[in-house]
Amino acid sequence: MTLSAQSLDAGPRPLRARLAARRVPLSILALCLLPWILPSEALAVNVLVYGLVAVGYNLLFGYTGLLSFGHAAFFGTGAYVTGIAIGRFDVPWFAALALGVAAGGALAFVIGLLSIRTRGIYFSMVTLALSQLVYYIALQASSWTGGENGLRGFTVSELNLFGWTVDFLDPVKKYYVIMVFAAAALWFVSRILNSPFGSVIEAIRENETRARACGYDVERTKLISFTLSGLICALAGTLFALHLAIVPLDILHYHTSGMIVMMTLLGGAGSFFGPFVGAFAFLLMEDVVSLWTPHWQIVVGSVFILFVLFLPKGIWGTLMAWRAGR
Amino acid sequence: MSAPLLAVENIGRRFGGFVALEGVTASFASNKVTAVIGPNGAGKSTFFNVLSGVLPPSTGTMRFKGRDLAGTPQHRFAHLGIARSYQITNIFPELSVHENVRVAAQAFRSRYDIWRDRAALTELDDKAAAALAAVGLTHRGSATAKFLAHGQQRALEIAIALVADPELLLLDEPTAGMGPEETKEMIALIEKLAAERTILLVEHKMKMILGLSDRILVLHHGRLIADGNPQQIQSDPEVRRVYLGQNDGYA
Ligand SMILES: Nc1ncnc2c1ncn2[C@@H]1O[C@H](COP(=O)(O)OP(=O)(O)OP(=O)(O)O)[C@@H](O)[C@H]1O
Ligand SMILES: [Mg+2]
Numbered sequence: 001m002t003l004s005a006q007s008l009d010a011g012p013r014p015l016r017a018r019l020a021a022r023r024v025p026l027s028i029l030a031l032c033l034l035p036w037i038l039p040s041e042a043l044a045v046n047v048l049v050y051g052l053v054a055v056g057y058n059l060l061f062g063y064t065g066l067l068s069f070g071h072a073a074f075f076g077t078g079a080y081v082t083g084i085a086i087g088r089f090d091v092p093w094f095a096a097l098a099l100g101v102a103a104g105g106a107l108a109f110v111i112g113l114l115s116i117r118t119r120g121i122y123f124s125m126v127t128l129a130l131s132q133l134v135y136y137i138a139l140q141a142s143s144w145t146g147g148e149n150g151l152r153g154f155t156v157s158e159l160n161l162f163g164w165t166v167d168f169l170d171p172v173k174k175y176y177v178i179m180v181f182a183a184a185a186l187w188f189v190s191r192i193l194n195s196p197f198g199s200v201i202e203a204i205r206e207n208e209t210r211a212r213a214c215g216y217d218v219e220r221t222k223l224i225s226f227t228l229s230g231l232i233c234a235l236a237g238t239l240f241a242l243h244l245a246i247v248p249l250d251i252l253h254y255h256t257s258g259m260i261v262m263m264t265l266l267g268g269a270g271s272f273f274g275p276f277v278g279a280f281a282f283l284l285m286e287d288v289v290s291l292w293t294p295h296w297q298i299v300v301g302s303v304f305i306l307f308v309l310f311l312p313k314g315i316w317g318t319l320m321a322w323r324a325g326r
Numbered sequence: 327m328s329a330p331l332l333a334v335e336n337i338g339r340r341f342g343g344f345v346a347l348e349g350v351t352a353s354f355a356s357n358k359v360t361a362v363i364g365p366n367g368a369g370k371s372t373f374f375n376v377l378s379g380v381l382p383p384s385t386g387t388m389r390f391k392g393r394d395l396a397g398t399p400q401h402r403f404a405h406l407g408i409a410r411s412y413q414i415t416n417i418f419p420e421l422s423v424h425e426n427v428r429v430a431a432q433a434f435r436s437r438y439d440i441w442r443d444r445a446a447l448t449e450l451d452d453k454a455a456a457a458l459a460a461v462g463l464t465h466r467g468s469a470t471a472k473f474l475a476h477g478q479q480r481a482l483e484i485a486i487a488l489v490a491d492p493e494l495l496l497l498d499e500p501t502a503g504m505g506p507e508e509t510k511e512m513i514a515l516i517e518k519l520a521a522e523r524t525i526l527l528v529e530h531k532m533k534m535i536l537g538l539s540d541r542i543l544v545l546h547h548g549r550l551i552a553d554g555n556p557q558q559i560q561s562d563p564e565v566r567r568v569y570l571g572q573n574d575g576y577a
Contacts, residue, residue, distance in 0.1 A: 191440060191441070192440055194443055194444060194445070195439060195440045195441070195442055195443065195444055196432055196435075196439060196442060196444045196447065197439070197440055198444055199425075199428075199429045199432055199444050200429070200432070202421070202429070203418055203421070203429045206418040206419065206420050206421055207416065207417065207418050207419070209416060210416050210417060210418060210486070211429075212400050212401050213378070213380075213400070213401075213403075213404065213409070213410060213412075213416070214404055214429070214430040214433045214486065214490070215401050215402075215403075215404030215405050215430075215433035215434065215490065216401055216433050217399070217401050218401065
């Protein structure tokens, strides 16, 4: 006989549990509708790409409980490696994408190795410092990266794969191509969370010392989570590069890491779809507020502080908790 | 005589210049309850931290079932058969009671298998249910752990340790902060567990210790000043001087 936590509940499964069971198809459906809801395809693609980088970050921050301030490094590395592979070596787009993901993942593994043994604010600072190191390397290696001018000259106007050709200059088609990768990443993250590994990272987030006493190799688990998170952020980076056909140096700056943290928190750390909601909220604020003041960051920053103080679960997290409470 | 389950020799632990534990030598046979007592700051928790791998000893050797524990990382201890509870309740507060124990049970099977569904591992539910039944928490399985009463949280922590099926169970003040009713239940639980496991227990409640233990170790300023059965300890003049004399709970 199985006496599970669920079988002890008398009533029907709460809405949140039913949503959670279908979170991948529901999320993909929402992303499919996005370009038709938002005022422009450009905004939709940005929500998609920044949402995806926040999804990767959320795996580490929201589900494993590690506050990294260095995720720009993986996002940026994915973008640069893809851009350089196409622009300099004429690598086909799909291979360039794979290279970008692999490079970002490898970098995440190394930065993870160096940072994972530190705790709390020290962990945040080590990740910040190491990612700034990557920024300065990119700045110095300007013959490869274009330095302050950014990386250019790798425009991909059509995608070919298995005899299929897609016009990548058509914004709608471009959106759906990128969405296929985002959907695959969402499925992958959901798979991780549903697996026994998901229980382990959750336990580490809740109580690291107890998890260790239970017999879990906490450092190794964190390193795996860090690397997986970096892989997804690198994927977002490669898609960003394909989308914009330029990689600005700023992508590696810690401002970008801060923006990733803000998007994740705005949407709701530890909520599955929250990162896209957070990316949307952030980009919308940036768009709207920058129309009437160049100091949009003050407004966005204030909103962010209000969220941390009064809505710590973020927009999506609060909405889900509220629905579950009814 | 059979080989001891656990043998420590000349164990010591320093914090900077401060010696919290020094020259402790003892061995522990299977299926006995040993209490570790001593005034506040005597080094009891430090002793437990060393025995459970939380802190590596500064000096000395430890053997568990004949195996040298030197250099063994903390997380391996649960796999070897040593589990513990902490002086300050140490559970997963935001998880359900059932999930607290279930995730502990999961540590003993393949962990990094991403293609499996965690919910499909129903044998973990059975193990968690059995451990919760053992500590009398079956009816609270779906509650969030942080909402349990203090005594129930302490019992939950023991269930988390039990699900590892440890041969050696270390309990650091399991009745800390409990009222008389909860204490009584905890004593009954420890008596039940003692039937099939080796238990080391830190406690301050003397009546409880005298009733439960086969043997008592007394620590004072990090040193082992007495080691014997309850009668021997009660009549030990030095123990009376440093510890028992000042304890009102002792009749
Ligand atoms: N991590 C640490 N760093 C520095 N000093 C420590 C550490 N842990 C314990 N100590 C010191 O070692 C001494 C013994 O502490 P320990 O916690 O082992 O005592 P205890 O016998 O468990 O006391 P209590 O009955 O109050 O729980 C104390 O003086 C304590 O301050
Ligand atoms: Mg103590």
